C-alpha cells in the first residue's frame with residue numbers, strides 16, 4: 125500500500141472513491157503503461173526549468189537529491205537539525221503514512237517558511253490546497269510552519285532580464301492556515317477510507333464530469349449520462365439525482381430544461397438528430413469563394429522572443445483551404461513562422477494577402493477571432509485590414525450549436541466531438557502531430573533549438589500536415605451540414 129501522497133489526498137477530499145482507486149497498487153500499475161504526449165513532456169520539462177531557476181533565488185539552498193522517500197526524509201531531518209542550513213530544496217516528509225515534498229523550506233527563527241514554486245502566471249485556488257497539504261504533513265511531523273508563500277511567474281518579465289525578475293512571491297499564510305485546519309479535521313478518516321480493503325461506494329457529483337476515471341466508474345455502461353447535458357445547474361442536477369435519474373433518456377418531458385438541454389434530451393430519446401429550421405439559411409449566408417481558416421499558436425512560461433510577456437499566446441502558423449463553392453476545391457495556402465524569431469507581423473501580412481478582399485472566412489469557435497484581434501493590437505497600421513477579416517468570419521461551430529445536434533456529440537459541439545460523429549472517415553490517429561497542444565509544444569521546441577536540422581525539417585512538415593488536416597476537417601463538416609440542410613423540405 126502506497127503512502128498517502130498529495131495527489132491522492134487532494135483527490136480523496138473531493139471523492140473518497142477516486143482517492144481509494146489512486147492509492148490501489150493495481151490502478152497505479154495500469155497508469156505506468158501510459159506514454160506521455162509531446163505536450164505533456166514539454167510541460168514537465170518547462171516545470172523543471174522553472175523550478176531550477178527559482179532555486180537560484182536562494183543561493184545557499186541545499187537540495188535533497190534522494191528519490192526514495194524514506195532516505196529523502198532522513199536526509200531532510202539531518203539538514204533541518206543543522207543550524208547552518210538555512211534553505212532546503214525538495215525536502216521530504218513522511219508522517220503517519222502521509223508523504224510530501226516541499227519545493228523550498230527557509231529557516232525562520234525556530235520554525236520554517238514553506239514556499240511552493242508554480243510555473244503559472246496566475247494565482248489559483250488549488251495552489252492553496254497544495255501548500256496546505258504539505259504544511260499539514262510538516263505539522264504532523266512536529267515542525268513549526270511559520271509562514272507559507274507561492275512563487276509564481278511574473279508577467280512583467282521579458283527576455284534578457286535577470287533571473288529574479290522572472291518570479292513573483294505571494295504570501296498565503298492566512299489562507300493556508302484555514303485550509304490546514306480543514307484538512308487536519310479529515311486526514312485520519314481519509315487515510316482509513318483510502319487504505320480500506322473495499323472500494324468506497326461512488327457517489328455521483330458534478331465533479332465526476334471531469335474525473336479521469338468517469339468512464340470506468342459511474343459513467344460505465346451509460347451511453348447518455350445526465351452529466352453530458354451542458355450547463356446543467358446544481359439545483360437541476362440535485363433534482364435529477366433525487367429522482368434517481370442518471371440517463372438523459374429517462375428525464376421526464378415536464379422536467380424544466382432550457383431549450384438547448386431539452387433538444388439534447390429529445391434527440392437521445394428519439395435517437396434522431398435535430399436539424400434546425402435555420403440550418404439551411406445559416407449555411408446559405410456563406411459568400412463564395414470561402415476560406416476555411418485555422419491557426420496554431422504557442423505559449424511558454426519563459427518567452428521565446430524579446431518584448432513578449434510570459435504565457436503570451438503567439439500565432440505561429442495557419443492553414444487556409446479556399447473553395448469556390450460547396451465541395452469545389454480551389455487552393456490550399458499555408459504559413460509557418462520561422463521559429464528563430466517573432467514572426468507575428470509577417471504572419472499578419474501574409475494572412476491579409478491570402479484571404480483576399482472578399483468571401484466568407486469559415487472558422488470553428490471564436491479562437492480565430494481572438495488571434496486576429498491580438499494581431500490587430502500588435503500591428504495598429506494593419507488593424508483596419510485585420511478587423512475587416514473578422515467581419516467576414518462565419519463560425520461553423522455556432523451554426524452547429526444553434527441548428528444541429530446528434531447524440532454522438534455528448535453535449536459538446538467541440539470539433540473533437542462533432543468531427544468523429546459526422547465525418548467518421550477522417551482521423552488524426554495516423555498523424556505524427558495529432559492535437560493542438562502537441563503542435564504548440566513542437567513549435568516551442570523548434571524555437572528553443574531542441575532538434576537537429578533533419579528532425580527540425582520533419583517537425584515542420586508534421587506541423588503543416590496537422591494544420592492542413594484541421595481546415596480539411598472544417599471543409600468536410602461544412603459539406604456534411606450542407607447535405608443535412610438539403611434533406612429538409
Ligand code: SF4
Nearest residue numbers: 139326332335338341
Ligand atoms: S466518477 Fe465520480 S465517483 Fe467515480 S471516482 Fe470519479 S469522481 Fe469519484
